[in-house]
Amino acid sequence: MSNPLHHDVAIAGAGIVGASVAWHLAKAGLRVAVIDAEGPAAAASGASDGAVSVASKKPGPLARLASASLLYTRDLAAQGLLAEAFHARPSFVFGRGTAELAALDTLIDKLRQIAGPVRVTGDGTAAALPGLGPEVERLVTMTGEGHMPGHKAVRAYLDHPAITPIWPAKIVEIGSDDAGVTIDLGNRRLRVGQLVVALGVSTSTLFPFLPISPRAGQLFVTDRGPVDALPGSLTAAAYLVAKTETCGNLDLPPVVIDPLRTGQFLVGSSRENHADPHRVDFATLCQLMRRAAGAFPALSERRVIRAFAGVRAAVSDNLPIVGCRSGDPRITFATGFEGDGICLSALVGHEVARMVRGLAPTEALAADLAMLSPDRFFSIAREVRA
Ligand SMILES: Cc1cc2nc3c(=O)[nH]c(=O)nc-3n(C[C@H](O)[C@H](O)[C@H](O)COP(=O)(O)OP(=O)(O)OC[C@H]3O[C@@H](n4cnc5c(N)ncnc54)[C@H](O)[C@@H]3O)c2cc1C
Missing domain, CATH: 3.30.9.10 (D-Amino Acid Oxidase, subunit A, domain 2)
Structure with missing residues (x-):
């Protein structure tokens, strides 16, 4: 029987976070589509300082994750993928x-x-x-530490044969059910197994419950x-x-x-x-x-x-939002990176790809990643209602 899904996974947003997630999933053998309203690095990723810096991170989970991401970015540069994008200084x-x-x-x-x-x-x-x-x-x-222009890293990540680019295509609505996710692009609909939301500041247009x-x-x-x-x-x-x-x-x-x-x-x-x-x-x-x-x-x-x-x-709490909302395992969020997305993108791509594939997070990072779960906002909403 033919697969009714257009792609295993769609990534909403071709910024550095979406591009990194897409590359990690494609490398693991999944069919990935990347959808963007304008094109690669059209928003914050194309307009940033580009510092891959631990010094500028708030102490706690953010600084520890940035430290791990810096090490991993250096590895990806040494392996060649980010060699043109990242330079140590x-x-x-x-x-x-x-x-x-x-x-x-x-x-x-x-x-x-x-x-x-x-x-x-x-x-x-x-x-x-x-x-x-x-x-x-x-x-x-x-x-x-090092420097990495966002647009160069995005270009490197998206240059993978298993990634299908879909742009310009603005997502106007998203719906999920037990069998998959439907993405409304205005003039057509895509049906995918899972969706990763990496829409940066535009996330709250489609998901207004995220602060x-x-x-x-x-x-x-x-x-x-x-x-x-x-x-x-x-x-x-x-x-x-x-x-x-x-x-x-x-x-x-x-x-x-x-x-x-x-x-x-x-x-x-x-x-x-x-x-x-x-x-x-x-x-x-x-x-x-x-x-x-x-x-x-x-x-x-x-x-x-x-x-x-x-x-x-x-x-609102100065931490990014990474992970699924309980009860909706087909939609994974990777958003809200404020001034840290260039630095965190490599690690987040690695870890979100693991989440999408149903794998546990890297053990040493699990506690810090758990603090980024979108559930933290829903438990607050439930407490306020009660
Ligand atoms: C001035 C400035 C300086 C910065 N300096 C640094 C720094 O030194 N170090 C650092 O680590 N970070 C820095 N950052 C932060 C960093 O740039 C961001 O955290 C990072 O780029 C976020 O990437 P993203 O992929 O999450 O989002 P974005 O790059 O914003 O990508 C989101 C994508 O979603 C697309 N999109 C939006 N709505 C829709 C829709 N409805 N349908 C389809 N597509 C849609 C957009 O076109 C865009 O391409 C800086 C940011 C700024 C603005």
Whole structure:
């Protein structure tokens, strides 16, 4: 009898998370379709800083999962899959003033506790790195982290013969039953065995019960210059604070300067509570530029050639949503990654592919992954109703 399903699994969303899940499933021998309203890396994955960073993660499950994902990303790069996308480089975090200097102490403690692939190799002054400016009162140097432009990783993951691309095709409705999942694309319907929802900030349009809200960010890119002007990323401690909220908010702009392999600099990024990926404003960019140039004055000699914005998917409890909802095993969520999706994508792809195939999570990660279950929102809803 012929199989009535169009595909074993469909992935909703061709961002870095959906692409990674698709590649892991295709590699395991499943027939996979990837559906996107626009195309690969059309949303946040194509508009991010691209830091594969443990330093910027909130202590706890997120930092531990990021540490495991960094190691796995490095493996996938060494095996060739992500060789073009990922590159390892040192990372430098700087601070000035009491609150930023305290954030640097917190960072060092956190990395010591994780005892993972990221190591602090220096804790000193601006003199440790040539070319730094007055914004740098203290400089912490780390090894082990890397940079990965989202669009390059997406391209690498989707280049698998068992993946069927379906775009542009906007999903307007999703329904599941005992035998499969029906995906309504407006002008046609697809019937698949299972669905993985990797729709980023758009997830809540189709699944309004998930508490995901938009958090936009602006970035800019400079023209080309000498390739080794800066040996690694240079991040303000305020950026760690903005992401982890361990020390409250700072007035200093949370800037990250990442040197690209082209000799350009990618400088980001703000955090704004709106969903418009086209909103780029001069005042925010000037603020980023001023602090970036204060930390690395050679930047003021560069021209800004492009400014753009992206929208992160922020979950109400600041943790991503990964897994099935109890009672609906055919739909698996992999969404709500806020500013961490590039870093977590490799590991999440690996683990979600295991979930879809009915396998247990990797033992060492099971407890942390369980904290990301979508069920955490439904038990709250049940308690409130009771
Ligand atoms: C300014 C900025 C800086 C960042 N910096 C970093 C960083 O340094 N490190 C890091 O790890 N992360 C960073 N992030 C976060 C990271 O980019 C995201 O977490 C990650 O890209 C999310 O990937 P995703 O696949 O979940 O979602 P997305 O990339 O948003 O993909 C979702 C896809 O779903 C598609 N879609 C939406 N609705 C529908 C529909 N109805 N039907 C079909 N398709 C649909 C979209 O077209 C899109 O392609 C940053 C993000 C921003 C905005």
